[in-house]
Amino acid sequence: MVLAGTSALAMLDDSGQGASGNDSSFSKFSSGTKFIVKALAPDKIASFDSYGIFKDATIGDDTFRRVNSFEPETPSTKNDKGYATDNLTPWDLAANYYNEQAQALIEDGADKDSATVKPLRAKAAVFRLKQRFILPFVDLDTGALIYIDMSKLQAQAILKVTKKQHEKGKLNRLAFELEKSGSGKDTVVSMTPIVDIEDELTDKQQANFAKVDVDAVEPNFNGLTFVANHAQQVENLVATGFDISAIGIEAPEKDEELPF
Incomplete structure (x- = not known):
């Protein structure tokens, strides 16, 4: 389930999509998007385990079809590096299916980037959980709270700025x-302080800036993620084209109520 506040903040330490409700929703934040915002205190964030396939992925002779992202109803237990170790979801089992084959080859002397091992590692990555972070901001164009979905590295970059200004008492x-900006592995998320508010903000942005007290704003993370139960996770796995019999799972009964 979504972890909020200091629990989510701890997940950003280096050592350690679809909506399921009607409360809040993510704002689109594709490359090229720019918002003028007020930032909330660094502990007003949330994190969640995300599974799914953003777009069809062809690796070797296998093609895994796109599936919308979801959060597991019961998260797996993770180590300090964020890898699932216990209470595994069906998707964790699929990732381990390929990881174990890759590891067996490596133990037999194969290089991890060899033509036999690398595709297996790539297939495992398709199904592996991704830790995602939800950062709320006040959009000064509307005065409303927006929620941005970020990777760990992206969230760390933003929180570095937020923490610095929060410690100085300057967020308000x-x-x-x-x-x-950018794309793929070169995607960059940045947050830059605006030096001259009167010159660089529109009248509407200045009005929203003046009336919003970020210390009084409390984000509502309900409804941001689609939470899937075990049967729904299995259905999603089948939808990708993965053979669930390989990990000892049977397809749910056809008469089970599923949202898709």
Whole structure:
């Protein structure tokens, strides 16, 4: 389930999509998007385990079909590096299916980047859980709270800025330009303080800036993620084209109520 506040903040330490409700929803934050915002205190964030396939992935002779992201109803137990170790979800089992084959080859002397091992590692990555972080901001164009879905590295970059200004007690006195650029592994999320509010903000943005007290804003993370039970996770796994019999799972009964 979604972890909020200090629990989510701890997940950003280096050592350690679809909505299921009607409360809040993610704002689109694709490359090229720019928001003028006020930032909330660094502990007003949330994190969740995300599974899914963003787009069809062809690896070797296998093609795994796109499946919308979801959060497991019962999260797996993870080690300090974020890898699932116990109470595994069906998707964790699928990832381990390929990881174990890759590890067996490596133990027999194969290189991890060899033509036999690398595809197996890539297939495992398709099904592996991804830790995602939800950062809320006040959009100064509307005065409303927006929720942005970020990777761990992206969230760390933003929280570095937020923490610095929060420690100085300046969050209520600063506006920021929140921007996403690049693509793929070169995607960059940045948040830059706006130096001159009167010159760089529109009249509407200045009005929203003046009336919003970020210390009084409390985010509502309900409804942001689609929470899937075990049967729904299995159905999603089948939908990708993965053979669930390989991990000892049977398909749910056809008369079970599923949202898809």
